[in-house]
Amino acid sequence: MPEHRLDERSVLGRALLILEAFGVEDQAVGLSELTRRTALPKATVHRMCRDLVTARLLSSSPDGYRLGRGLFELGMRAATERTLLEVAVPFLQDLFTRTRETVHFGVRDGDEVVYISKIGGHRQARAPSRIGGRMPLYCTAIGKALLAHSGPETIDRILAGPLIRRTPRTVVAPGLLRTQLAQIAERGLAYEREESALGIVCVAAPVLSADDQPLAAISVTGPVTRFHPEAHAASVQAAATGVASILARRAQNTA
Structure with missing residues (x-):
């Protein structure tokens, strides 16, 4: 799938360039650093940041600029994800209560998983995921569950690579990965065994539409030292089926 980006010479393209310059760990970023990260003229960055603060997409402080609450509010208006979360959260909470391990809920965006919910307790596994974060489809349990139920063109494109080895256990052989995806599609369960990060294992199930679209x-997810994903496979599958059932009923009622 070709990637289309906004023209960075346009106002919208420059605004997006500034917003995307903020990293996950950033607390506040100064004007000079934003200028360096975006490679835009300093006067342009200053003017754009002033407008973004007015629009509440950024906030300013003596330490620099931060992403603003307006971005969060806009994100929560995303209709599809909001509906999914409204239905899924009770099932995710029940799953956490039953397992006491980290529960994830994710959707596919292009060739990646976007995590839209994460529930973990005091002993949650040190997984690389975060709400709003992204991971490749091919090396996570959620990603493989989504990929296995995607169309053959999507599978062929991703298996054609590049498949980056994130750990020594990441499956990067296209033939082996294709076999895994076929098994996942048949069984409705996907496993990850230290493929996205060392020390964690995971079991996932897809939430499918009435026509079997993911x-x-x-x-x-739990640490490899104590978590046995097969023991929780039925619970994960039941939660996914429950979410799918309610979504299907809602779709029928609004048809």
Whole structure:
């Protein structure tokens, strides 16, 4: 799938360039650093940041600029994800209560998983995921659950690579990965065994539409030292089926 980006010479393109310059760990970023990250003229960055603060997409402080609450509010208006979360959260909470391990809920966006919910307790596994974060489809349980139920063109494109080895256990052989995806599609369960990060294992199940299209996926993740994903496979699958059932009823009622 070709990637289309906004023209960075346009106002919208420059605004997006500034917003995307903020990293996950950033607390506040100064004007000079934003100028360096975006490679835009300093006067342009200053003017754009002033407008973004007015629009509440950024906030300013003596330490620099931060992403604003307006971005969060806009994100929560995304209709599809909001509906998914409204239905899924009770099932995710029940799954956490049952397993006491980290529960994830993710959707596919292009060739990646976007995590839209994560529930973990005091002993949650040190997984690389975060709400709003992205991971490749091919090396996560949620990603493989979504990919296995995607169309053959999508599978062929991703298997054609590049498949980056994130750990020594990441499956990067296209033939082996294709076999895994076929098994996942047949069984409705996907596993990850230290493929996205060392020390964690995971089991996931897809949330499918009435015509078997992947809407989202649910997973439970735990440390390899104590977590046995097969023991929780039925619970994860039941949660995914429950979410799919309610979504299907809602779709029928609004048809």
